[in-house]
Amino acid sequence: MGPIGVFDSGLGGLTVLRALLRRLPAEDFVYFGDTARVPYGTKGARTVREFARQDAAFLQGLGVKMIVVACNTAAAFALETLQAQFPLPVLGVIEPGVSAALARTRGGRIGVIGTSGTIRSGRYQEALAAAVGAPRVVARECPLLVPLAEEGLTNHPLTEMAIAHYLLPLRQAGVDTLILGCTHYPLLKPAISRFMEPETVLVDSAEELAESAARRLGELGLQRPASAAAAPASRLEFWLSDVPWQFAEIGARFLGRPIEAARQVNLDEVEQAGRLVRHGRERA
Amino acid sequence: MGPIGVFDSGLGGLTVLRALLRRLPAEDFVYFGDTARVPYGTKGARTVREFARQDAAFLQGLGVKMIVVACNTAAAFALETLQAQFPLPVLGVIEPGVSAALARTRGGRIGVIGTSGTIRSGRYQEALAAAVGAPRVVARECPLLVPLAEEGLTNHPLTEMAIAHYLLPLRQAGVDTLILGCTHYPLLKPAISRFMEPETVLVDSAEELAESAARRLGELGLQRPASAAAAPASRLEFWLSDVPWQFAEIGARFLGRPIEAARQVNLDEVEQAGRLVRHGRERA
Numbered sequence: 001m002g003p004i005g006v007f008d009s010g011l012g013g014l015t016v017l018r019a020l021l022r023r024l025p026a027e028d029f030v031y032f033g034d035t036a037r038v039p040y041g042t043k044g045a046r047t048v049r050e051f052a053r054q055d056a057a058f059l060q061g062l063g064v065k066m067i068v069v070a071c072n073t074a075a076a077f078a079l080e081t082l083q084a085q086f087p088l089p090v091l092g093v094i095e096p097g098v099s100a101a102l103a104r105t106r107g108g109r110i111g112v113i114g115t116s117g118t119i120r121s122g123r124y125q126e127a128l129a130a131a132v133g134a135p136r137v138v139a140r141e142c143p144l145l146v147p148l149a150e151e152g153l154t155n156h157p158l159t160e161m162a163i164a165h166y167l168l169p170l171r172q173a174g175v176d177t178l179i180l181g182c183t184h185y186p187l188l189k190p191a192i193s194r195f196m197e198p199e200t201v202l203v204d205s206a207e208e209l210a211e212s213a214a215r216r217l218g219e220l221g222l223q224r225p226a227s228a229a230a231a232p233a234s235r236l237e238f239w240l241s242d243v244p245w246q247f248a249e250i251g252a253r254f255l256g257r258p259i260e261a262a263r264q265v266n267l268d269e270v271e272q273a274g275r276l277v278r279h280g281r282e283r284a
Numbered sequence: 285m286g287p288i289g290v291f292d293s294g295l296g297g298l299t300v301l302r303a304l305l306r307r308l309p310a311e312d313f314v315y316f317g318d319t320a321r322v323p324y325g326t327k328g329a330r331t332v333r334e335f336a337r338q339d340a341a342f343l344q345g346l347g348v349k350m351i352v353v354a355c356n357t358a359a360a361f362a363l364e365t366l367q368a369q370f371p372l373p374v375l376g377v378i379e380p381g382v383s384a385a386l387a388r389t390r391g392g393r394i395g396v397i398g399t400s401g402t403i404r405s406g407r408y409q410e411a412l413a414a415a416v417g418a419p420r421v422v423a424r425e426c427p428l429l430v431p432l433a434e435e436g437l438t439n440h441p442l443t444e445m446a447i448a449h450y451l452l453p454l455r456q457a458g459v460d461t462l463i464l465g466c467t468h469y470p471l472l473k474p475a476i477s478r479f480m481e482p483e484t485v486l487v488d489s490a491e492e493l494a495e496s497a498a499r500r501l502g503e504l505g506l507q508r509p510a511s512a513a514a515a516p517a518s519r520l521e522f523w524l525s526d527v528p529w530q531f532a533e534i535g536a537r538f539l540g541r542p543i544e545a546a547r548q549v550n551l552d553e554v555e556q557a558g559r560l561v562r563h564g565r566e567r568a
Binding site: 035036037038042043044046047116117120143144146147148150151156157158161162165241242243244245246267268271 | 319320321322326327328330331400401404427428430431432434435440441442445446449525526527528529530551552555
């Protein structure tokens with residue numbers, strides 16, 4: 001009955017944690033942001049898979065009962081591997097986002113935007129195409145949107161221009177539903193919304209993931225017991241592999257409230273956790 | 285009499301290698317790009333110092349005769365540490381850039397732009413202020429310029445707008461000399477030049493560094509011997525800790541010619557090299 005572990009390449013996953021906290025206020029959470037190696041979205045599949053395995057192993061070492069892969073790129077490349085290697089429920093952001101988009105599309109013309117890694121992995125496109133047919137799916141990698149969101153330029157003309165640059169083909173293709181396939185994009189929702197046709201539905205995977213985590217906890221009987229309401233307030237713990245320059249500003253912006261204290265973990269320890277899993281010792 | 289080792293957080297340092305190749309065509313070079321952990325410019329001082337030490341140790345293990353720190357952020361945080369820990373000449377980009385700016389300024393009003401880490405380290409500002417006085421130095425961090433250069437949007441309206449966003453205070457302060465304190469910025473030189481006053485001198489640290497590397501090789505008698513002209517053509521070797529998605533495009537854009545073959549090194553090996561140095565075994 002430990003906390004729920006959430007990991008991300010950096011601070012973007014705090015938008016997912018925010019949704020989880022809203023949906024599951026009684027649960028304890030441990031967040032790990034791999035800020036020393038962020039971003040994952042520009043890096044190769046093998047590298048991302050190895051990093052994700054280490055991140056999950058680090059959380060497992062902290063005694064979590066469930067692992068949430070809050071990073072779309074990590075989920076795209078590593079979800080199955082993690083589900084096979086870890087004796088814990090492991091949830092990713094892609095599946096919930098796809099289900100929500102399919103439930104909400106009216107015309108079956110669905111767009112998805114994400115990092116280079118997420119889009120080039122083809123995971124969203126495959127899952128969507130299986131339901132609506134490949135010609136009705138439009139995907140686009142949008143590498144500049146992450147740094148723009150981190151800079152806090154959420155409603156700046158620069159962001160408006162970058163959004164127009166990336167999203168014009170999706171608007172022209174008449175997508176009626178657009179999946180925001182990166183944890184940074186919810187911060188850009190107003191600007192994206194202004195650019196797309198007014199009736200376009202924006203699917204924020206964080207909300208959908210929180211819903212599916214709640215369902216999964218229920219199915220497995222892993223919810224924090226109701227009596228715990230009388231117990232100490234739920235715990236929230238932050239671990240980072242680096243304390244980046246703009247940590248306080250970016251963290252508060254993504255989580256929606258200040259982060260009281262974050263502990264720094266040396267990368268050596270994260271990698272060591274990964275090695276233990278690789279050698280199968282976690283099952284001993 | 286080994287090759288010259290050049291390392292960078294990623295591919296940006298290829299602009300420095302390009303200048304070195306032009307200035308020292310008879311030398312052999314080994315380039316290491318830490319593409320698995322790129323960028324360094326947003327990360328904390330301790331993390332960058334540790335990564336730089338590992339990168340240098342990895343190059344040392346390949347038998348280099350000199351180490352060039354092609355990354356401004358790594359040089360800002362780690363140059364003295366590396367010079368103290370390694371029994372090899374270690375050169376950084378900051379010192380040559382500062383000297384060149386001081387030699388070329390007419391009015392002594394100097395600007396410097398770089399990553400968050402480089403600018404927040406204060407290294408450029410301190411060195412410049414010692415010569416011209418702090419009030420005549422204007423520094424600005426420009427985090428979006430790296431992703432814009434990597435996207436290849438070197439003359440795109442987005443880049444023009446980002447440059448105006450960052451550089452307006454420098455233009456208004458009337459800087460007559462501007463140091464491009466990041467390896468990515470030489471690609472944006474035409475756009476930066478268009479925005480600044482026509483008489484503003486842009487100092488590209490790569491050129492200056494190549495000059496100072498040539499001088500240093502001469503002083504130490506480490507040049508590849510002239511007879512080597514009859515020997516096999518100079519070697520050029522690339523090592524990367526990750527093969528990123530846009531490696532071929534970005535690499536060719538920064539180096540100015542295609543990269544024929546790059547070898548991938550596992551991060552484990554890079555870290556292992558760092559551990560050997562940390563324990564002082566390299567001097568045994």
